[in-house]
Structures are given as C-alpha cells and as structure tokens.
Amino acid sequence: MARRAPLIPAARGAVCPPMADLRPTIPPEDTSGKKKPPERFRSRTSIVHRDGLYFWRKAAIFVPMTEPISIETRKGLPAHLRVLADRYPRAEWRGHMNFNDLTSFWLERHLMFRQVLDKVIGDTQAHLDGKATRYGPELSRYTGFFLNQLHGHHQIEDQHYFPQFMAMDARLEQAFEILDADHHALDHHLNSLADHTNLVLRALQQGQTARDEAGRLLAAQEGFKTFLDRHLMDEEEIIVPIVLEYGAEMS
Numbered sequence: 001m002a003r004r005a006p007l008i009p010a011a012r013g014a015v016c017p018p019m020a021d022l023r024p025t026i027p028p029e030d031t032s033g034k035k036k037p038p039e040r041f042r043s044r045t046s047i048v049h050r051d052g053l054y055f056w057r058k059a060a061i062f063v064p065m066t067e068p069i070s071i072e073t074r075k076g077l078p079a080h081l082r083v084l085a086d087r088y089p090r091a092e093w094r095g096h097m098n099f100n101d102l103t104s105f106w107l108e109r110h111l112m113f114r115q116v117l118d119k120v121i122g123d124t125q126a127h128l129d130g131k132a133t134r135y136g137p138e139l140s141r142y143t144g145f146f147l148n149q150l151h152g153h154h155q156i157e158d159q160h161y162f163p164q165f166m167a168m169d170a171r172l173e174q175a176f177e178i179l180d181a182d183h184h185a186l187d188h189h190l191n192s193l194a195d196h197t198n199l200v201l202r203a204l205q206q207g208q209t210a211r212d213e214a215g216r217l218l219a220a221q222e223g224f225k226t227f228l229d230r231h232l233m234d235e236e237e238i239i240v241p242i243v244l245e246y247g248a249e250m251s
C-alpha cells in the first residue's frame with residue numbers, strides 16, 4: 001500500500017501558501033479604457049489569490065536587451081553609468097548626511113531577500129543530504145513568502161521609485177532601462193523557481209523522497225541567487241548614489 005502523502009500545511013490548506021497550486025495564467029486583454037502607468041514601468045505580472053490557490057498573471061511586454069547588459073551576462077554596471085557610483089563608494093553610504101531612514105529600510109529589504117533565498121537553498125541542500133526535518137512545510141512557507149514579497153518590492157520600485165529617481169539625472173537614463181529589463185527577466189526566473197518548487201512539493205505530498213526534483217530545484221535556486229545578487233548590487237549602486245547626490249527621498 002502506498003505511503004500516505006506527508007501532511008505539509010499547504011496540502012491541508014491551512015497555514016502556508018499552497019505553493020503546489022501556483023500556476024501561470026494569461027489575463028484577458030484590458031478593454032476598460034482606464035489610464036495606465038507608462039509602459040516602461042507597467043507591472044509585468046501580478047500574483048492573485050483565489051479560492052485558496054495562487055495564480056500568476058502575466059503581461060506580454062517585450063524589452064529588447066543587448067547581451068552585455070542583460071542580467072544573465074552582466075558583470076556590473078558599464079563605466080558610463082557609474083558616474084555617481086564611483087563618486088559614492090558603498091563603504092561611505094551610511095556615513096553620508098543624505099543617507100536617510102527609508103534608504104536604510106530599502107537596503108534591509110534587499111538583505112532580507114538574500115537571507116530568505118539562502119535559507120531555502122540551505123534547506124534544499126540539507127534535504128538532499130538527508131538532514132532536513134521539516135523540508136516541505138518550510139519550503140512552501142518561505143518560497144511563497146519570497147515570491148510574493150519580491151514581486152511586491154518590484155512593483156513599488158517600478159511604480160514609485162524608478163520614475164521618481166530617473167528624472168533626477170539624465171546621464172543615468174539607461175541605468176533605469178537596465179533595472180526595468182532586470183525586473184522582466186527576474187519575473188521569468190521567479191516563475192521557473194515556483195514551478196521547480198511545486199514539483200518538489202507535489203512529489204513530497206505523494207510520499208516520494210523528491211531527490212531528483214530537489215536536485216533540479218537546487219540548481220534553479222542557485223541560478224536565481226546569481227541573477228538576484230547581480231540585480232540588487234547594481235540597483236543599489238544606481239539608487240543610493242542618487243539619494244546621496246541629490247538628497248532625494250524615497251516616498
């Protein structure tokens with residue numbers, strides 16, 4: 001007789017987000033005639049929660065991006081976009097008179113994303129090593145949290161921070177095009193991360209060890225970490241120097 005599926009909270013529909021039910025959907029065309037934000041910063045996807053399930057909504061916006069500055073291949077900001085980053089080295093940010101509480105909070109959100117991703121990577125490695133004790137529930141809970149929080153973070157940046165900051169220094173216009181394209185690319189990778197996570201959770205729910213699925217998830221998690229680190233690092237070196245140079249507030 002088959003083993004009963006492990007009762008992770010998602011499977012019981014209780015505490016954790018039901019990651020096993022994340023699935024992509026394509027929204028119908030918007031015919032409402034409502035005013036939209038500029039296309040550059042229009043939200044690409046949204047996560048909706050309906051009847052106990054989570055759904056992705058995608059908007060199909062094509063952003064041409066040349067190879068050297070795409071998130072998958074970029075090694076850092078090009079020299080011509082480092083005019084402020086070079087003037088304000090990272091080690092001096094917090095001591096500058098224009099460094100403010102909201103900028104500090106924003107940097108702490110980035111740190112939190114890095115820490116949560118490191119936790120799920122560590123948990124997946126521990127599962128593969130046979131050392132994890134609550135892998136399914138923790139994976140569901142923390143990955144669901146990560147997906148939703150990072151998505152919301154990108155929306156705030158797209159709709160509030162980027163339009164506000166890009167108007168302050170015309171020399172950095174292309175830097176904001178890079179950040180916008182990064183968000184598009186990260187959405188794709190977020191989707192892949194959700195899919196790989198769901199494959200592990202489904203296998204665990206069916207009483208399997210999910211070793212093969214967890215191995216593929218680990219590769220997806222580590223790939224995501226590479227892209228996220230690149231994006232956060234460059235984004236910080238664009239935004240914080242603007243705050244310091246112009247005394248800008250994140251509002």
Ligand SMILES: [Fe+2]
Nearest residue numbers: 154157183235
């Ligand atoms: Fe961002």
Ligand SMILES: [Fe+2]
Nearest residue numbers: 110153157235
């Ligand atoms: Fe950010």
